[in-house]
Amino acid sequence: MRILLVFAHPLEDSFAASTARAAKEVLEGRGHVVDLLDLYREGFDPRLTAAERDSYFMERYDASEVSGWIDRLKAADGIVLVFPQWFNFPAILKGFFDRVFAPGVAFEHDPAGGRIIPRLTNIKLFWALTTTGSPWWVVHLYMGNPVHRLLKRGIAAFCSKSVQFRMINLHDLDRATDAKRKRHLERVRALVSRI
Template sequence: MRILLVLAHPLKDSFAASTAEAVRRKLTENGHTVDLLDLYRENFDPRLSVSERNRYFEPDYDPSEAEPYISRLRAADGLVLVFPQWWFNFPAILKGFFDRVFAPGVAFENDPKGGRIQPRLGNIHLFWAFTTTGSPWWVVNFYMGNPVKRLLKRGIAAFCAKGLDFKLVSLHDMDRIDDTRRRAHLLRVERLVDRI
C-alpha cells in the first residue's frame, strides 16, 4: 500500500515528529511505500489564494496552484495524519492542507444544483490520524464533543471517500504526562500500524 503520511508540527524534535517516524518506520518494515509530507519542512502555504477561492464553485475547477500536493494525494492508497490538537482543532497549516488540497475535482465534486457533494477520493482506502491534546480525555470527549474526530470522520472522510478504514488515536493530557506514558503511546502506535 502507498501511504501519504502528513506531519503538521513546527518543531523537528516534537512528539508528533517522533510519532510520524514510528509510523513511517513500521509501515516501511511491513513493505508499504511511504511518502512523508512534512508540511512545515516543505514550506506548505496553507492560505487559499484569491484566485483559488474565486474559482472554487466553477465547473472544472483548476487545482493546479496546489500541485504537487494533489498529485501526492492522488497517488496514495491511504492517508495517515500526525498532528497536535490546538484549541480543540487542527493546526492552521493542516487546516490549510484540507482547504487547498482536498479541492473540488480532487477530493469531491460540487453538485451544481446545490445538493450533496460527491466523493472523489476513490483511491483512498485508509484514513488514520494520530494526535495529541493538552486536555484530559473527559474534556475533549464530554465537554467539547471531540470536534477533531467529528470533523475528520463525519466531514472530511465521509464527504471525500467511501468505505474507508477510519481510525483516530489520541494521546490526552500531553502537557502533564511523563516519558513512560509517551513511550507506551509510541508502542501502541506501532502495534496499531503493524495491522495495516
C-alpha cells in the same frame, strides 16, 4: 499500499515528530511505500489564494499552486495524518485541507445541490495520530471531540463512503510522563502494524 503520511508540526523534536517517525518505520517495515509530506519542512502555504477561492464553484478549480501536493494525494492508497490538536487543527493542516482537498480533487459539488460527490475513491484508509493538551474528559465530554467529528464526517467522507477511518489520540500530553509517552508510541506501533 502507498501511504501519504502528512505531518503537521513546526518542531522536528516534538512528540508528534516521534510519532510520525514511528509510524513511517513500522509502515515501511511492513512493506508499504510511505510518502512523507512534512508540511512545515516543505514550506506549504496554508492560505487559500484568491484564484483558488474564486474558482471553488467554477467548472474547474484553480489548483496550479498546489498541483504537486494534489498529485501525491491522488497517488496514495491511504492517508495517515500526524498532528497536535491546538483547539482544533494546526492552521497549516487546515490550509492543506482547504487547498488540496478541493473540488475536482476530493469531491464534486452536486449539480442539484445538497450532498457532495466523493472523488478520492483511491483512498481506502484514513488514519489520524494526534495529541491533545487536555484530558480525555474535556475533549470528549465538554468539547464533544470536534476534531474527530470533522475528520470522520467532513473530510474522510470526501474520500469514499467505505474508507477505513481511525483516530488514535494521546490526551493530556502536557502532563504526560516519559513512561506514558513511550507506552503511547508502543501502542501506535502496534496499531499501525495492522495496516
